Amino acid sequence: GRPAGTCPIHQQAAQFDPFQDAYMENPSEFVRWAREQKPVFYSPKLDYWVVTRYQAIKDIFRDPITFSPSNVLEPVGEPSPEAAAILKEYGYAMNRTLVNEDEPAHMARRRALMEPFTPEHLRKHEPTVRRLVTTAIDGFIDDGRVDLMQKLLWDVPFSVALEFLGIEDDSDRETMHRFSIAHTINAFGRPTPEERANVAHTVGQFWQFSGEVLEKMKRTPDGPGWMRYSIRQQKDFPEVVTDSYLHSMMMAIIVAAHESTSFASANAIKLLLEHPESWADICKNPLLISPAVEECLRHNGSIGSWRRRATRDVEIEGVAIPSGARLLLVVSSANHDPRQFGDPDFFDIRRDNTVEHLTFGFGAHQCLGKNIGRMEMQIIIGELSRRLPHMRLADQTYQYVHNLAFRGPRGLVVEWDPAQNPERHDA
Numbered sequence: 056g057r058p059a060g061t062c063p064i065h066q067q068a069a070q071f072d073p074f075q076d077a078y079m080e081n082p083s084e085f086v087r088w089a090r091e092q093k094p095v096f097y098s099p100k101l102d103y104w105v106v107t108r109y110q111a112i113k114d115i116f117r118d119p120i121t122f123s124p125s126n127v128l129e130p131v132g133e134p135s136p137e138a139a140a141i142l143k144e145y146g147y148a149m150n151r152t153l154v155n156e157d158e159p160a161h162m163a164r165r166r167a168l169m170e171p172f173t174p175e176h177l178r179k180h181e182p183t184v185r186r187l188v189t190t191a192i193d194g195f196i197d198d199g200r201v202d203l204m205q206k207l208l209w210d211v212p213f214s215v216a217l218e219f220l221g222i223e224d225d226s227d228r229e230t231m232h233r234f235s236i237a238h239t240i241n242a243f244g245r246p247t248p249e250e251r252a253n254v255a256h257t258v259g260q261f262w263q264f265s266g267e268v269l270e271k272m273k274r275t276p277d278g279p280g281w282m283r284y285s286i287r288q289q290k291d292f293p294e295v296v297t298d299s300y301l302h303s304m305m306m307a308i309i310v311a312a313h314e315s316t317s318f319a320s321a322n323a324i325k326l327l328l329e330h331p332e333s334w335a336d337i338c339k340n341p342l343l344i345s346p347a348v349e350e351c352l353r354h355n356g357s358i359g360s361w362r363r364r365a366t367r368d369v370e371i372e373g374v375a376i377p378s379g380a381r382l383l384l385v386v387s388s389a390n391h392d393p394r395q396f397g398d399p400d401f402f403d404i405r406r407d408n409t410v411e412h413l414t415f416g417f418g419a420h421q422c423l424g425k426n427i428g429r430m431e432m433q434i435i436i437g438e439l440s441r442r443l444p445h446m447r448l449a450d451q452t453y454q455y456v457h458n459l460a461f462r463g464p465r466g467l468v469v470e471w472d473p474a475q476n477p478e479r480h481d482a
């Protein structure tokens with residue numbers, strides 16, 4: 056055979072670099088070569104082992120003891136002493152939440168805190184979601200053109216997240232938007248040293264802001280929301296619900312509860328408008344909205360990859376992985392694995408096993424907020440398909456915050472002829 060250095064597959068692995076538009080645009084296509092020919096490979100640039108097939112990724116999610124989630128929020132690349140010094144000035148001490156906590160601490164905590172995520176509790180939020188979506192659409196329905204990200208998809212999930220968490224909505228949206236992006240870049244991106252310093256200042260401010268919100272809540276523990284529920288549970292389970300947890304979670308969840316949903320909604324609307332027949336189908340038949348949302352989450356979800364760390368020497372699909380190795384699980388590639396989903400690149404809102412996608416993870420850490428996210432997406436897409444069935448994507452260049460995990464466009468411009476709005480003719 057050829058020397059390893061000239062083998063095209065070996066070169067693809069050596070050059071693998073997901074911090075670019077092509078990965079953000081279509082991560083499953085970006086790693087197609089690996090999924091087809093080298094499903095587990097080592098990336099020297101990242102110092103991660105990259106896993107691309109469905110069954111392997113699901114098996115890894117199934118075993119949080121062998122595959123620890125401790126690195127889920129860990130900055131990528133060489134640690135930066137300068138950034139660490141800046142963060143220290145702010146007293147930054149982000150540590151374990153739920154998503155990056157090991158067993159058995161994780162399950163004890165998840166159990167103590169999960170009640171507000173049950174369907175009965177979630178139903179209470181539905182009228183708020185509908186009202187927020189309706190009001191936002193009222194604001195632009197006569198304009199004929201709008202950036203949906205700016206006027207609907209960022210704000211609504213953000214407001215829902217604040218209500219769910221119990222944070223009084225007196226937030227400065229610009230600042231919060233800046234906080235969220237900085238957190239994403241810090242935890243999942245690969246900024247230049249200069250960017251890393253700027254990001255560290257913003258993340259430090261976000262940490263202090265989260266601490267202040269938490270202190271305020273502790274003075275009114277009987278008020279609404281999941282974070283106050285957690286504060287009350289701390290009284291009964293002080294070892295399980297620690298102060299470090301509460302502060303770290305406050306910061307992480309403000310982002311996790313809305314960015315994932317904003318991007319998932321944007322990716323879904325883009326995908327639907329790129330498939331006019333499917334869009335026409337759901338405009339005609341609202342019963343198709345729920346399965347269509349699920350297929351959008353599979354085909355074009357808001358999570359590119361997720362991470363784990365091997366706690367012992369282990370084999371994945373015949374590849375020896377050393378203890379301590381970092382793993383990049385390309386869940387969007389798993390969602391396009393033909394071994395699991397027939398004709399996987401075909402967008403099919405009537406696909407029967409679409410719900411098996413891994414966009415919400417799987418197993419012990421599977422997303423607790425998945426039904427809130429789904430409900431928001433269904434209401435957003437339901438209202439848009441009812442009131443703006445004639446909208447279409449405007450010509451535009453999509454922009455992304457390059458990172459491993461959260462994927463979606465920063466803007467999504469759509470256009471329509473307001474004279475054709477159904478509600479002008481229904482009356």
Ligand code: HEM
Pocket residue numbers: 116124153154155165216219311312313315316319356357358361414415416417418419420421422423424425427428429
């Ligand atoms: C965990 C995705 C919405 C709260 C996760 C994980 C993913 C994810 C991939 C890690 C799963 C794993 O390790 O197996 C998403 C997506 C969303 C979404 C794609 C929207 C479409 C939400 C919302 C909330 C939320 C709205 C809260 C209101 C959480 C929490 C965890 C989590 C608390 C940690 C669970 C644990 O480790 O026990 N999410 N999420 N998520 N998510 Fe979501």
